Each structure stands twice: as structure tokens, then as C-alpha cells.
Amino acid sequence: MNRPPVTTPRPGRPEGGAPLLAAAQQRAARLEALLGDPRDPANPHSSAALAAADTRGAPPEPTEALLGEAGVGAECVPVAAGGLFTRADLLLAALRPVFRRDLALGLGAAPLAAAAPVWAVGDARQRRRTAQLLLNGGRLAVVTGELAHANALTRGGPSAHRARDGWILHGRKDLVRDAHRAGAWVVHARTAPGRSVFLLEPGLLPADAVRTLPGAPASGLRGTPLSALEFTHCPLPADTLLGRPGQGTALALRTFQLDRCLVAGAAVAAAETVLRLAAHTVFAGRDTRTVRRRHTALAPLFADLLACDSMATVALRALSLPAGRTPLTTAALSQVVLDVLRENLEDLIGVLGTHGHTPGSAHAVRDKLARDLPHASLGHTGTAACHAVIVPQLRGLAAHSWFRGAAPPPALFRTGADLPELKHRLPPAADGGDLLSAALLSSAERLAHVPRADGARTVLAALARAFTGELHELRRRCTALPDAFDPAAVVLSDRFALLQGAAAVLGVWEGQDGTDAFLAEPAWAVLALSRLARRLGITAPAPPEDCVTQVLDELARRGRSDRDCALDGGAPTY
Amino acid sequence: MSHRSDVPHPSEMPRPNDVPHPSEMPRPSTADSTTPAPPLHMPGSAPGRSWAAVRARLEREGHVVVTATWGEWLTAALTDPALRPLLGRDWQRYRRTENAVARYRFVTSRMLVKHTAAAVLDTDPAALELAYRIGGRPFLRGFDQLDVSLSHTGDLLVVAVSRTGRIGVDAEPVDREIPFGVLGRRMCTPAEAALLAGLTPELQARGLLRLWTLKEAYTKALGQGMRLGFTEFGFGDDGTPVTADGSPAPGGAWAFTTHPVLDGRYLVSTACQDTGLDPARDLTARTMLDPEFTGAVRTARDREPGGPPRRAL
Numbered sequence: 025m026n027r028p029p030v031t032t033p034r035p036g037r038p039e040g041g042a043p044l045l046a047a048a049q050q051r052a053a054r055l056e057a058l059l060g061d062p063r064d065p066a067n068p069h070s071s072a073a074l075a076a077a078d079t080r081g082a083p084p085e086p087t088e089a090l091l092g093e094a095g096v097g098a099e100c101v102p103v104a105a106g107g108l109f110t111r112a113d114l115l116l117a118a119l120r121p122v123f124r125r126d127l128a129l130g131l132g133a134a135p136l137a138a139a140a141p142v143w144a145v146g147d148a149r150q151r152r153r154t155a156q157l158l159l160n161g162g163r164l165a166v167v168t169g170e171l172a173h174a175n176a177l178t179r180g181g182p183s184a185h186r187a188r189d190g191w192i193l194h195g196r197k198d199l200v201r202d203a204h205r206a207g208a209w210v211v212h213a214r215t216a217p218g219r220s221v222f223l224l225e226p227g228l229l230p231a232d233a234v235r236t237l238p239g240a241p242a243s244g245l246r247g248t249p250l251s252a253l254e255f256t257h258c259p260l261p262a263d264t265l266l267g268r269p270g271q272g273t274a275l276a277l278r279t280f281q282l283d284r285c286l287v288a289g290a291a292v293a294a295a296e297t298v299l300r301l302a303a304h305t306v307f308a309g310r311d312t313r314t315v316r317r318r319h320t321a322l323a324p325l326f327a328d329l330l331a332c333d334s335m336a337t338v339a340l341r342a343l344s345l346p347a348g349r350t351p352l353t354t355a356a357l358s359q360v361v362l363d364v365l366r367e368n369l370e371d372l373i374g375v376l377g378t379h380g381h382t383p384g385s386a387h388a389v390r391d392k393l394a395r396d397l398p399h400a401s402l403g404h405t406g407t408a409a410c411h412a413v414i415v416p417q418l419r420g421l422a423a424h425s426w427f428r429g430a431a432p433p434p435a436l437f438r439t440g441a442d443l444p445e446l447k448h449r450l451p452p453a454a455d456g457g458d459l460l461s462a463a464l465l466s467s468a469e470r471l472a473h474v475p476r477a478d479g480a481r482t483v484l485a486a487l488a489r490a491f492t493g494e495l496h497e498l499r500r501r502c503t504a505l506p507d508a509f510d511p512a513a514v515v516l517s518d519r520f521a522l523l524q525g526a527a528a529v530l531g532v533w534e535g536q537d538g539t540d541a542f543l544a545e546p547a548w549a550v551l552a553l554s555r556l557a558r559r560l561g562i563t564a565p566a567p568p569e570d571c572v573t574q575v576l577d578e579l580a581r582r583g584r585s586d587r588d589c590a591l592d593g594g595a596p597t598y
Numbered sequence: 599m600s601h602r603s604d605v606p607h608p609s610e611m612p613r614p615n616d617v618p619h620p621s622e623m624p625r626p627s628t629a630d631s632t633t634p635a636p637p638l639h640m641p642g643s644a645p646g647r648s649w650a651a652v653r654a655r656l657e658r659e660g661h662v663v664v665t666a667t668w669g670e671w672l673t674a675a676l677t678d679p680a681l682r683p684l685l686g687r688d689w690q691r692y693r694r695t696e697n698a699v700a701r702y703r704f705v706t707s708r709m710l711v712k713h714t715a716a717a718v719l720d721t722d723p724a725a726l727e728l729a730y731r732i733g734g735r736p737f738l739r740g741f742d743q744l745d746v747s748l749s750h751t752g753d754l755l756v757v758a759v760s761r762t763g764r765i766g767v768d769a770e771p772v773d774r775e776i777p778f779g780v781l782g783r784r785m786c787t788p789a790e791a792a793l794l795a796g797l798t799p800e801l802q803a804r805g806l807l808r809l810w811t812l813k814e815a816y817t818k819a820l821g822q823g824m825r826l827g828f829t830e831f832g833f834g835d836d837g838t839p840v841t842a843d844g845s846p847a848p849g850g851a852w853a854f855t856t857h858p859v860l861d862g863r864y865l866v867s868t869a870c871q872d873t874g875l876d877p878a879r880d881l882t883a884r885t886m887l888d889p890e891f892t893g894a895v896r897t898a899r900d901r902e903p904g905g906p907p908r909r910a911l
Contacts, residue, residue: 172889173878173880173886179876219890243851243873244874273891273893280891324732351895367733367821373820373826374820377830395873398763398875403873404877404886405877405878407742409891412886412887412888412892416892416895417895511741511883511884512725517740518739559731561687561729
């Protein structure tokens with residue numbers, strides 16, 4: 025079925041993207057300056073200080089206080105409610121300095137996913153109270169509902185039933201991040217029918233009906249401690265309900281989607297720190313020949329990080345597109361990002377070796393992120409939830425969308441370009457379209473016309489062709505899926521996600537305006553896409569040697585001068 | 599897979615009490631027992647009680663190691679009419695392998711992995727795709743509730759699966775000698791070398807083989823892409839890995855086991871990570887998609903004007 029193209033942003037919007045991006049980057053620069061040099065032992069916000077708090081399993085209080093004073097809570101309050109939030113990609117851009125230093129610190133300071141149901145369906149009072157809380161530096165905790173194949177972080181949860189003048193909430197969630205110090209809880213509860221979401225202020229609940237107990241010590245994200253929350257037939261006034269009864273599943277899907285994209289973006293920022301430290305450690309004081317001879321292993325990890333940044337950026341930007349196609353895209357991209365980062369953090373062990381393990385070293389920062397990542401991504405429970413979004417759509421996509429749909433607006437891939445504000449209202453979860461597969465085909469079509477003499481671009485064209493071939497194969501196999509659940513659909517969902525990743529990388533590469541000469545060259549995209557092809561197990565050309573060298577040399581340049589090792593590429597501002 | 603044919607070997611078998619103590623791994627129902635359970639032998643693909651034991655072990659302990667000989671699985675492999683779909687993308691590699699023994703070992707080890715995983719996920723083995731990470735680590739595409747590792751040497755096949763984190767397994771014949779000379783020193787940390795230096799040649803050889811398999815298992819668990827040098831980390835007396843400078847080894851909480859298998863002819867070591875998420879004990883494929891999420895996606899999909907007709911999954 026032919027679909028109209030997604031509405032492109034209206035030109036000339038007063039709050040247009042470029043000024044908004046500049047403003048977010050300014051806030052980021054200010055935060056970067058406030059947080060200071062992570063390697064300076066005298067800095068109370070240094071890597072070593074944050075790691076020490078993490079080891080104690082306690083929040084890094086001076087740093088949290090600093091962020092509170094800096095007004096970071098406003099980042100996830102919509103502009104209309106008095107805050108700074110306009111788009112998810114800009115939230116990440118503004119808070120990047122925090123995520124670069126500590127995943128837990130950033131995720132706790134920007135509870136976007138927790139707040140999303142309030143902005144989506146909350147009434148005026150609920151929105152006002154939540155905005156006040158966050159603008160005043162308060163914290164918001166979320167009691168998520170249980171998902172299939174739940175782990176300790178998602179298991180259990182309370183249920184609610186109607187009472188005469190409200191609801192009765194009963195039950196327990198064992199692990200809730202920040203519950204004991206949050207000014208409000210967004211509680212996803214089982215109701216009949218379905219699920220419903222409540223906004224609770226602990227101080228307004230009867231003291232004998234709620235208990236906050238110390239949770240088990242966590243092995244990751246230890247800077248935001250876990251508590252158990254126990255409700256004993258706790259009466260809730262009717263006005264604590266967010267939206268309508270039974271709207272909880274749609275809100276949970278939305279919460280999950282936002283959380284997943286934010287975690288993917290935050291994880292890229294955190295992984296950038298690890299790669300930058302590793303590059304600095306490995307390259308500082310070594311000449312180019314030694315680097316090329318001994319450290320080629322870092323080139324693919326750099327290409328992968330750029331690819332992950334591309335995918336996370338596209339996922340976060342896709343959230344601003346008006347159609348209901350985004351859950352498919354965001355579920356796929358976030359899954360690939362988190363999987364690739366986990367694998368690459370493991371590969372870094374081999375690159376770094378185990379010597380030189382001191383506080384704040386590349387080793388220590390790597391180890392901490394490797395511990396944090398499963399807790400932020402929810403491990404298999406998170407991946408399974410992504411499959412739950414993708415799998416039901418595969419057959420429909422194969423029948424109605426692939427090779428027919430319109431490509432997304434080019435602005436999706438251009439990080440500096442304007443996009444509409446993220447609409448918090450509940451979108452339809454799926455509309456049968458697939459933006460990125462259409463983008464993949466367009467990219468492949470454009471690349472098919474590159475002159476043969478252009479070596480790297482020819483390889484890029486061949487890679488794009490290989491991914492297009494895989495989409496044909498995927499269509500064939502998805503069309504053959506039976507009505508009932510077939511485990512093969514999960515396998516195809518994973519393959520689909522990697523193709524979405526390839527489309528995002530191609531799109532971001534094509535979207536380069538030439539400001540960054542290295543990113544405009546095809547070398548990094550060739551290397552990153554050849555690795556995605558290998559992850560898919562499809563036959564594709566190997567990256568030419570000079571692509572690898574180009575990527576490695578750029579990493580060495582950035583590593584020596586301490587520049588950002590993701591798409592941004594900037595120098596530190598502290 | 600991890601087979602290193604240049605490695606020779608000790609004359610005597612390590613006793614079970616040489617086995618390192620399992621460290622930080624939660625083992626709820628074996629709290630009364632300090633000896634890790636030995637690998638389960640699975641001499642064929644017949645469904646039934648034996649696979650139930652594999653599922654039970656995985657649920658209880660977080661991981662399970664399964665052994666077989668390739669001979670025990672060969673007939674099943676060669677007579678399986680669905681061998682091609684079962685091998686999937688490994689089919690070409692199978693066909694290209696010229697050496698018959700290597701080909702048999704390859705096909706039977708893939709059978710063992712897929713049947714083990716299928717038993718645990720409660721699905722048809724042919725529905726699964728055994729894929730490979732860039733560094734070579736095998737994985738079950740789409741089913742990250744299970745981490746897998748495999749090893750084969752001689753007539754032995756070993757498959758290890760875990761639901762708590764990364765897993766690595768390595769097997770070596772016990773009659774393979776690792777001389778405590780240049781090679782031994784090249785694979786030991788100074789602390790390990792000092793410990794072994796004071797022992798009789800027999801005990802040295804025994805200790806070296808144990809260390810070798812443990813180090814292989816651990817590096818496989820961490821990914822085979824860029825191998826960590828064997829002298830970068832060592833194993834203390836308590837079985838926990840430490841780096842050469844004494845700091846804890848990367849990767850979080852690990853449990854290590856070493857067991858003799860097949861009448862003591864081989865030594866099998868396993869390294870098993872616990873990421874601390876206490877993942878679901880239910881691993882089956884059919885329950886992994888959240889029914890409310892899939893329901894919401896389907897409702898929205900079907901609500902779309904002009905969208906595809908309503909269908910089940």
C-alpha cells in the first residue's frame with residue numbers, strides 16, 4: 025500500500041531545530057564546564073569520585089546537588105509546562121556531559137520515561153505538580169509493570185481495584201530506583217481490565233498503607249539505589265489516575281519506547297568515554313606507524329561507536345515524527361545499539377589488557393559501564409519487549425510495506441536539521457509502515473549511481489545492495505510466517521533490527537553536510553556497515569585496507585587531542 | 599573449536615576437589631552443596647526425561663553443561679531429513695569441510711547445540727539460527743535469554759548454556775601434556791608460576807591443564823575476538839580470577855568449574871558470568887513476547903485505516 029510521506033517540519037517555525045540544538049549544546053557546554061575535568065583528582069565530580077560513590081552504592085551527592093542547582097530537572101519538563109524539553113535528541117544533547125560521566129546519574133536526573141505518562145494523558149493539576157517537582161530539583165520514580173520474562177528489576181508489582189471514591193492499591197515491587205527519595209511515584213498497576221497508571225505523592229498517602237524498604241544492593245547503576253515499595257490496601261483518590269482506566273498498556277509501551285531510546289543514547293555517550301580513554305591510553309606518545317601496526321583492533325570499535333551514535337540519534341529523532349511508525353524503528357535501533365555496545369565493551373578488555381587498572385582509568389570506566397549496561401537495558405527482558413513490538417508487525421510489513429513505502433524526510437538523519445517537537449500524546453503503536461526500510465532502498469538506489477572509480481563508495485554501494493538483498497529475503501521469510509506464534513519470527517525480528525541499523529548508518533552518512541571532513545568520507549560507514557553485514561551473516565565485501573587505516577588515523581588524532589570519539593567530535597569544554 | 603593441538607599434557611587426572619570453589623554465583627537450591635554438579639551426558643536427541651534434567655539444571659543453577667561424543671549423534675545427524683534447514687547458514691560450511699572427521703564433529707556439535715537450546719526454549723531445533731559474533735562467539739539469534747558456548751576435541755562434544763550472563767567452555771584430553779617450561783611460563787601469571795614451581799612434575803602438569811582450560815573458558819566467555827593474553831589474569835586459590843596486578847578480573851561475578859568427563863579422559867572447564875539481574879527462570883520462546891505489548895501493537899495496527907487485515911501473530 026502506498027503511503028503518503030511523513031509530514032516534513034514546517035519551515036520557519038519560531039522554535040525551529042537549529043536554534044534549539046544550539047541552545048541544547050550551550051546548556052551542555054555549561055554542564056561540561058560545571059562538572060569539570062573528569063581526570064582531575066581534586067575535582068569533586070571526577071571519574072574517581074563518581075566511581076567511589078558507585079562502589080559505596082550511594083548517590084554521588086555533591087554531583088547530584090550540582091546538577092540540581094544547574095536546573096537539570098527542567099530538561100524533561102515540556103516547554104509548555106515551564107521546562108526545557110522539546111525533543112528527545114535534544115534532551116540527550118543537553119545532558120550528554122552527565123551521561124558521559126555516569127549512566128545512573130544522568131538517567132536519575134532526567135526521568136523522561138517516568139514522566140512521559142503525565143505529559144501524555146495527565147490533567148492540568150497532575151502536569152503542574154510534576155513540573156513543579158522536577159523544576160525544583162525533585163526526583164520522580166517509576167514503578168513499571170511486569171513484562172514477560174521479567175528479571176529482578178521488572179518482576180512483580182501492585183494491582184489496583186476500584187473503590188467507592190477512588191482506587192485501592194495493593195501489592196509490592198521489590199526493586200524501584202530512587203523510590204525512597206522521590207517526590208512522586210508513577211505507578212503502573214494491574215487493573216481489570218488491563219493496566220492503569222497512577223501518579224502518587226508519597227506524603228499524601230496514608231502512612232500505614234505504604235512502606236518503603238531498602239532494596240537489594242544492585243550490581244549495576246549503583247548510584248541510584250533501589251528500594252522496595254509495598255502497598256497494603258492503600259486507598260487512592262480518584263484524581264491520582266493518569267488518563268483513563270485501562271490505558272496503562274499503551275502508556276507502558278510509550279514509557280518503554282522513550283526509556284529504551286534514552287538509554288541507548290546515554291549508553292553511546294558513556295561508551296564514548298571508554299573508547300576515548302582507551303584511545304588516549306593506547307595512542308598517546310605513539311607514532312602513526314606503531315599505531316597502524318599494533319592497534320588496528322580499535323578501528324572497528326570506533327566505526328561501531330559512530331554507527332551506534334547514528335542509530336541512537338535516528339531513534340531519538342524518530343520520536344519527533346508524527347506517525348505511529350516509530351515504535352518499530354525505535355525498538356529495532358535501540359536493541360542493536362545496546363547489543364553492539366555490550367559486545368564492544370567486552371572486546372575492549374582484549375585491547376586494554378588488564379594492567380593499569382586505577383580509578384578513573386579506561387579499565388575502571390569500562391568495567392563500571394559493563395556492570396551498568398545490563399541494568400539500564402534490562403537485559404533479555406528489554407530485548408524481548410522489543411521483539412514484542414516488532415514480531416506482530418513482520419508479516420504485515422512484508423505484505424504491505426517493504427518495497428512500497430515512502431522514505432522518511434531527510435531531516436531525520438541530519439542531526440542539525442529542524443524537526444517537530446516530540447508530541448507526548450499517545451500515538452498509535454503501529455501503523456504498518458516502516459520508515460527505515462524505505463530509507464535503505466533510497467540510499468541503495470542513490471549509491472548505485474556512483475562512478476566505478478570511487479573505491480570506497482563502490483564498496484558502500486555493494487554493501488547497500490547486500491542489505492537490500494537481505495530485505496528481499498526477509499520479505500520472503502516473513503510472508504511465509506504462520507498465523508500462530510512461530511519462534512522463527514523472533515529470529516527474523518533480530519535480522520530486521522540489524523537492517524534498520526544499516527539504514528540508519530547509511531542515512532546519517534548521506535546526511536553529512538561536509539562540516540566534518542572525516543564523517544563525510546565513506547570510510548567509517550564502510551567499516552561499520554561491513555560489520556553489520558557480518559552480524560547478519562550475509563555475504564558482503566570486506567572493507568578496503570585504506571578505509572580501516574583512515575578510521576584508525578582519525579581515532580588516533582582524536583585520542584591524542586582528547587576530542588570526542590562519537591559523531592560530535594568536539595573538544596572538551598571544561 | 600578452542601582446540602589447541604600444540605598443547606601437550608599431564609599424566610594424572612585432577613580430582614574433583616582440585617576444582618575451584620564457585621564464587622559469587624547465586625545457587626539457590628544447591629546452597630547445601632559446595633561441589634558444582636558435573637556435566638550432563640546426552641547421548642542422543644530422543645526427547646524425554648533427559649532433556650528435562652537439562653532444563654531443571656538450568657533453572658536451578660543458572661547454567662548447564664552438556665556432553666556427548668560425536669559418534670553418539672552421528673547417525674541422527676546423517677539420517678535427519680531436515681539436516682539442511684537445521685544447519686541453516688552452517689550448511690555451506692558443513693559441505694565445504696573435506697576432512698570427514700572434522701565434518702562429523704562440526705555437524706554433530708551443531709546438532710547438540712541446537713537440540714540443547716531447543717529443549718530449553720521448548721521449540722523446534724530448525725526454527726533456531728545459530729549465528730556467530732564477529733569474534734566467532736556463537737549465539738542463538740533473537741534468543742538472548744541463553745548464552746551458549748561450545749568446544750570439541752577428540753571424540754568429545756561439549757555445549758554450555760547459561761541464563762545469567764556470558765558463558766565459556768573448554769575441553770582438553772587429560773593425556774595432553776603442557777610442559778612446565780617455556781609454554782607453561784607463557785600462560786601463567788608470576789603468582790601461578792610460583793605456586794606451580796614448588797610441585798612435582800605430575801602435579802605441575804595437572805595444575806597447568808586445569809589453568810589452561812579455565813583460561814580458555816574465561817576468554818571464550820569474554821568473546822573470542824581479541825583474546826586476552828593468558829598472563830594478563832590468573833586464578834587464585836579460591837578459584838576467582840584476578841589480574842596480574844591483583845585487581846579483580848573484568849566482567850563482574852564469575853563462577854568457575856572444572857570437571858573430568860567421559861571416564862576421566864577429558865577435562866572440561868566452564869566460566870559463567872552473573873550480570874546480577876536474576877533473570878526469568880522461564881526461558882521458553884512462546885512466553886517471551888509480552889502478550890499485552892503484542893496485543894497493543896496488533897490493536898493499533900489493525901485500527902489503522904486501510905491497514906492490513908486483522909490477523910493473529
